[in-house]
Amino acid sequence: MLKIKDITVTVDNKEILKDFNLDIPDGEIHALMGPNGVGKSTICRSILKDPNYKISKGEIIYNDTSLKDKSTTDIARLGIMMITQSPIAIEGVTNAEMLRIALSEKSGEHINIFDFQKELKSICSKLNVPESFLHRSINDGMSGGERKKNELIHVWMLKPSFLILDEIDSGLDVDALKEVSNSLKEYQKLTNCSMLIITHNPKLLNTLKPDKIHILKNKKIIKSGGYELISEIENEGFKNYS
Numbered sequence: 001m002l003k004i005k006d007i008t009v010t011v012d013n014k015e016i017l018k019d020f021n022l023d024i025p026d027g028e029i030h031a032l033m034g035p036n037g038v039g040k041s042t043i044c045r046s047i048l049k050d051p052n053y054k055i056s057k058g059e060i061i062y063n064d065t066s067l068k069d070k071s072t073t074d075i076a077r078l079g080i081m082m083i084t085q086s087p088i089a090i091e092g093v094t095n096a097e098m099l100r101i102a103l104s105e106k107s108g109e110h111i112n113i114f115d116f117q118k119e120l121k122s123i124c125s126k127l128n129v130p131e132s133f134l135h136r137s138i139n140d141g142m143s144g145g146e147r148k149k150n151e152l153i154h155v156w157m158l159k160p161s162f163l164i165l166d167e168i169d170s171g172l173d174v175d176a177l178k179e180v181s182n183s184l185k186e187y188q189k190l191t192n193c194s195m196l197i198i199t200h201n202p203k204l205l206n207t208l209k210p211d212k213i214h215i216l217k218n219k220k221i222i223k224s225g226g227y228e229l230i231s232e233i234e235n236e237g238f239k240n241y242s
């Protein structure tokens with residue numbers, strides 16, 4: 001369970017969120033929607049302790065552990081992973097190397113290289129990505145769509161228990177959007193992973209079928225509801241919410 005309790009977040013000395021609350025129980029998918037610039041990405045970055053985003057009040061708790069004094073690495077070890085609109089490229093570190101180190105860090109055990117390679121290959125085949133991706137630098141020189149698929153390799157290998165998806169649909173063609181969202185849904189069903197999805201695209205939510213939709217405006221969640229909120233937002237926009 002992820003519990004965001006009464007947080008106030010400032011960025012560059014500007015207050016973006018005030019007394020913000022959100023609970024995401026285990027295995028649930030929640031979507032956060034709202035106009036541009038209201039603070040959706042700010043929430044994601046606050047959970048992961050991006051130093052630009054200062055939590056001046058309140059706290060975030062994951063499975064009874066406060067994230068207050070945790071580093072971004074500690075938070076990743078707890079099982080929280082984020083995929084963003086434009087995953088960063090890391091020149092000189094291959095996917096395979098990074099995953100082997102991350103897996104061994106996470107489990108605290110030596111990774112059997114043969115089992116590791118076998119699993120990586122089977123994930124590439126499942127995701128329909130060439131095995132050559134594994135030996136390329138992380139996201140380096142990859143198209144926007146290829147980067148998202150590359151991130152999916154990391155999801156299937158590292159098996160997060162909480163996944164934050166910040167506008168992952170941007171830049172994906174219709175077929176790639178289907179592939180990425182179907183793969184995420186399959187992962188969620190298999191692992192009961194919780195998800196926080198930020199998107200402006202109802203198509204992604206059509207596949208992932210969130211349990212709850214929240215609307216963020218004026219520094220906090222102003223309305224929460226079920227799937228029906230998506231068509232309400234599509235028809236009315238955000239202007240009527242305050």
Ligand SMILES: Nc1ncnc2c1ncn2[C@@H]1O[C@H](COP(=O)(O)OP(=O)(O)OP(=O)(O)O)[C@@H](O)[C@H]1O
Pocket residue numbers: 011012016034035036037038039040041042043052
């Ligand atoms: N690193 C930063 N430095 C300065 N201002 C920032 C920074 N990050 C975010 N902001 C500001 O905080 C506000 C909220 O930004 P945020 O990225 O959270 O919005 P958003 O809801 O994700 O918008 P969008 O739908 O366009 O992605 C904006 O006014 C933005 O300019």
Ligand SMILES: [Mg+2]
Pocket residue numbers: 040041042166167
């Ligand atoms: Mg954003």
